[in-house]
Amino acid sequence: MTIPHRTLALGTLPFGTSVDEKTAFRILDRFAELGGSVLDTANNYAFWADGATGDESEAVIGAWLAARGTREDVRLSTKGGARPTVPGGGLEEAEGLSPKALAAAVEDSLRRLGTDHVDVYWAHVEDRSVPLDETVEALAGLVESGTAGAVGLSNHALWRAERARGLAGERARPTHLQYRYSYLQPRFDMPLPSAAHVHATPELLDWVRAEDDLRLWCYSPLLSGGYTRPDVPLPAAYDHPGTPARLAALREVAEETGATPNQVVLAWLLDHDPPLLPVVGVSSVAQIEEAMAALPLRLDDEQRRRLDAAGQ
Numbered sequence: 001m002t003i004p005h006r007t008l009a010l011g012t013l014p015f016g017t018s019v020d021e022k023t024a025f026r027i028l029d030r031f032a033e034l035g036g037s038v039l040d041t042a043n044n045y046a047f048w049a050d051g052a053t054g055d056e057s058e059a060v061i062g063a064w065l066a067a068r069g070t071r072e073d074v075r076l077s078t079k080g081g082a083r084p085t086v087p088g089g090g091l092e093e094a095e096g097l098s099p100k101a102l103a104a105a106v107e108d109s110l111r112r113l114g115t116d117h118v119d120v121y122w123a124h125v126e127d128r129s130v131p132l133d134e135t136v137e138a139l140a141g142l143v144e145s146g147t148a149g150a151v152g153l154s155n156h157a158l159w160r161a162e163r164a165r166g167l168a169g170e171r172a173r174p175t176h177l178q179y180r181y182s183y184l185q186p187r188f189d190m191p192l193p194s195a196a197h198v199h200a201t202p203e204l205l206d207w208v209r210a211e212d213d214l215r216l217w218c219y220s221p222l223l224s225g226g227y228t229r230p231d232v233p234l235p236a237a238y239d240h241p242g243t244p245a246r247l248a249a250l251r252e253v254a255e256e257t258g259a260t261p262n263q264v265v266l267a268w269l270l271d272h273d274p275p276l277l278p279v280v281g282v283s284s285v286a287q288i289e290e291a292m293a294a295l296p297l298r299l300d301d302e303q304r305r306r307l308d309a310a311g312q
Helices: 021-033 056-068 099-113 132-144 158-167 202-210 242-257 261-270 285-292 301-309
Strands: 009-011 038-040 075-080 118-123 148-154 176-180 215-219 276-281
Touching (some): 009 021, 021 056, 021 285, 056 099, 075 099, 099 118, 099 132, 118 132, 118 176, 132 148, 132 158, 148 158, 176 202, 202 215, 242 261, 242 301, 261 276
Parallel strands (some): 009 038, 009 276, 038 075, 118 148, 215 276
16 A cells, blocks of 8 residues: 555554543544544554553554554554663663564564554664664565565664665665654754654755655654744754744744644645655644644745745
């Protein structure tokens, strides 16, 4: 099943933890009603929450799919490699990307999701303790067995992503990439909010633009509410002279279009060069309704020029 070209993915990280199952079901139902079909999760969401194991998000999605009978209408995306192997542990004790670890991770994800395949399976974070060719072979095997429709790399250094594609040879190679990206751009000499986050660079965007089979997904597109909520401060990496100018341009275009700043950000991403697939995490029905309303919004050339030029 292919991923639609101009669409949003629903990020489900908080489902089963900070977003209870009842609320998650309402969000998923509304997302489907509005034409959404791409769900993004992982086998470790959200292990860091009190009392959580990492099962929660996949388990909620599996329960919803079983209750609604909508598996064939949904594009499922999940990830492995970053689940702690020790209860209460962190990423330093992650399962990693060895063939054995990936095989076990995939089997457990499919069980929680209640399906025999996913549409995209991701290597969630790098694991440099494992030879890259072994990880590439394991991922290719998932496509060849029908367990995954396609495979991707999340939060990998650009050179390793490019090398992984070369190592695949004639076998299935990673065709999806997932990185942090939004309208506001961070300083690259300061850490992002999570040590595991890797931000898309101009070089990565140029590479995707040149490769016909690559699809770039961007997470944290709305900066966890940082564009619109006074109670959510922007991360320190975004504290530089370019940010106020870009925020001013964003507010100006939002007023012109009658859209919210969040919707303008999503429209800017959807019609980006190269095109991007925003992964929008929400915790309420109202938030997914606002996000999906960005799909028909098209910025004109002059508005995009102003947004792009601001803060340069």
